[in-house]
Amino acid sequence: MEITGYGNQWVCDLVPYEPGKPIEETARELGLDPDAIIKLASNENPLGPSPKAKEAMIAEVEKAHLYPDGGGYRLRSALSEKHGVAFENIVLGNGSNEIIELLCHSFLKPGASLIAAEHAFVVYKLMATLFGGDYIKVPDPGFVHDLEAMAAAITPETRLLFIANPNNPTGTLVNQEEIDRFMAQVPDHVVIVFDEAYHEFLEEAPDVIRYVKEGRNVCVMRTFSKAQGLSALRIGYGITTPELAGMLNRARQPFNANAIAQAGALAAIQDRDHIAATVQNNAIGRRFFEEAFSERGWEFIPSHANFVMVKVGDGDDVFAGLLKKGIIVRAMSSYQLPEWLRISIGTPEQNERCLEEMDRLLAS
Numbered sequence: 001m002e003i004t005g006y007g008n009q010w011v012c013d014l015v016p017y018e019p020g021k022p023i024e025e026t027a028r029e030l031g032l033d034p035d036a037i038i039k040l041a042s043n044e045n046p047l048g049p050s051p052k053a054k055e056a057m058i059a060e061v062e063k064a065h066l067y068p069d070g071g072g073y074r075l076r077s078a079l080s081e082k083h084g085v086a087f088e089n090i091v092l093g094n095g096s097n098e099i100i101e102l103l104c105h106s107f108l109k110p111g112a113s114l115i116a117a118e119h120a121f122v123v124y125k126l127m128a129t130l131f132g133g134d135y136i137k138v139p140d141p142g143f144v145h146d147l148e149a150m151a152a153a154i155t156p157e158t159r160l161l162f163i164a165n166p167n168n169p170t171g172t173l174v175n176q177e178e179i180d181r182f183m184a185q186v187p188d189h190v191v192i193v194f195d196e197a198y199h200e201f202l203e204e205a206p207d208v209i210r211y212v213k214e215g216r217n218v219c220v221m222r223t224f225s226k227a228q229g230l231s232a233l234r235i236g237y238g239i240t241t242p243e244l245a246g247m248l249n250r251a252r253q254p255f256n257a258n259a260i261a262q263a264g265a266l267a268a269i270q271d272r273d274h275i276a277a278t279v280q281n282n283a284i285g286r287r288f289f290e291e292a293f294s295e296r297g298w299e300f301i302p303s304h305a306n307f308v309m310v311k312v313g314d315g316d317d318v319f320a321g322l323l324k325k326g327i328i329v330r331a332m333s334s335y336q337l338p339e340w341l342r343i344s345i346g347t348p349e350q351n352e353r354c355l356e357e358m359d360r361l362l363a364s
Contacts, residue, residue: 010132021328030324037326040344040354043168043198043307045229047281047347049264050274053230056267060260068259075262078269079237083209088242091249092257096197096223096236100127100162103193103219105251106244107159108133115153115161117145119335121168121195133159143170143301143309147182154190161186164195165206169335169342171198171303176206183211191244194220197236198305200227200275201282212239219244224261226306227278228268233261282306285345292355298362307344312362315341321361327354 004012020041027034076090083089093099100123108114108131116124117140128135134157138150145163154161166173186192194208199222211218223236235257238248268274289308293300299311312318315338319331332340343354 008132010129014126014129016126018334020330021323023328026323026326026328030326032326037328038346038350038353039328040346040350041328041330041342042231043226043305043344044231045226045278045306046345046350047229047274047278049229050268050271052271052274053228053264053268056263057233057260060263063259066259068255068257068262070255072257072262075257075266076237078266079239082269083239085209085212085239086242088245089212089239091238091240091245091252092262093236093238093252094256095225095234096195096221096238097123098234098252098256099219099221099236099238099248100124100193100195102238102248102251103160103191104128104131104133106247107191111157112159113155113157115150115158117150117162117164117167119143119167119170119337120145120162120164122334124162140167140170140172142172143167144172145174147174147178151182151185154187156189158190160191160193162193162195164197165208166198166202166304168195168197168305169307169330169332169337170301170309171305171307172301173202173304174206179206179208183216186216188217191217191219194218196220197223197226201279201306202304209239212241215241217241217244219248224265224268227275228265229274229278230261230264230268233258233264235261235265281347282345285348285351288348288351289343289345289355296359296362307342309337309340309342311339312341312358313339315339318358318361322354322357325357327357329354 023034023037023039072092076087079090080087104127110132113134113136114128115136118137119140125135136153138153208220219238219240221238225231293310301309315331330342
């Protein structure tokens with residue numbers, strides 16, 4: 001018998017996550033100049049990291065022979081002050097993806113279930129499968145979380161329920177009133193996870209940290225990968241109750257947040273000018289794409305994040321056509337949306353170039 005026959009079947013059956021296509025790989029495959037390629041596939045910050053974060057990371061390299069602060073004291077202290085919670089409410093992760101994994105470590109097993117929206121972030125399903133749990137997919141009419149239906153899907157076996165707000169890949173948002181009504185129905189045996197990776201791009205953001213302060217079984221996830229432009233460092237965090245934080249800290253690896261990442265993140269949250277410039281660039285770029293799509297009669301989903309999803313017919317074909325021109329976007333066939341593309345907001349020049357190539361492809 002092959003070794004896979006002795007492994008956990010739910011691991012063997014897992015379909016690995018497919019990240020956005022890297023610039024270097026695209027350059028090698030197509031014989032293109034890497035500097036001529038633009039990547040609008042992974043919702044990264046086109047302005048790059050904060051200059052202050054760069055300085056802090058370079059300085060931290062001098063101490064790379066030392067282990068990082070395993071408790072993340074300085075960064076957790078800054079985050080607790082920023083969000084008006086206690087130090088014990090903050091858990092650091094190797095990206096907010098690790099917070100998802102730690103939650104599943106703590107609560108999922110065969111027979112337990114995780115609930116998410118039909119077109120939510122694919123990693124929720126991957127993690128549920130990895131830990132042998134049941135993944136309950138709730139339809140999302142109009143690509144918006146149906147919180148009433150999600151509440152109705154809760155059973156005694158439900159342990160985790162994820163609400164991505166704004167949602168990836170659709171960019172849609174549920175408001176405070178909908179969330180409050182939903183939270184009034186949630187039983188105590190379910191941990192509600194608000195994935196707020198794109199929080200900084202919201203003009204009017206719902207307040208869900210209030211539920212943590214009330215002692216509810218809630219975990220709010222944030223990341224430094226998007227607005228702060230630190231995707232390569234893999235640094236994120238969860239805001240939750242001390243009891244839940246204690247469970248997550250038991251499940252995490254020692255030194256899971258490296259010292260360079262901690263230093264960069266600490267400097268990044270203090271650079272308000274860089275975040276403001278990022279948010280402004282995003283608002284301009286998002287409006288550019290949405291107005292252009294409207295003018296052309298292309299169906300799209302109004303977004304609250306740093307990307308827009310647009311219907312183009314054969315998504316894989318248009319993705320391949322753009323790729324040949326050195327423009328990397330994200331096809332949505334892995335989300336069972338084969339007619340759609342997700343396009344991250346770039347610089348004005350990158351956005352214009354992407355649209356020009358889309359015009360040529362769709363006109364032909």
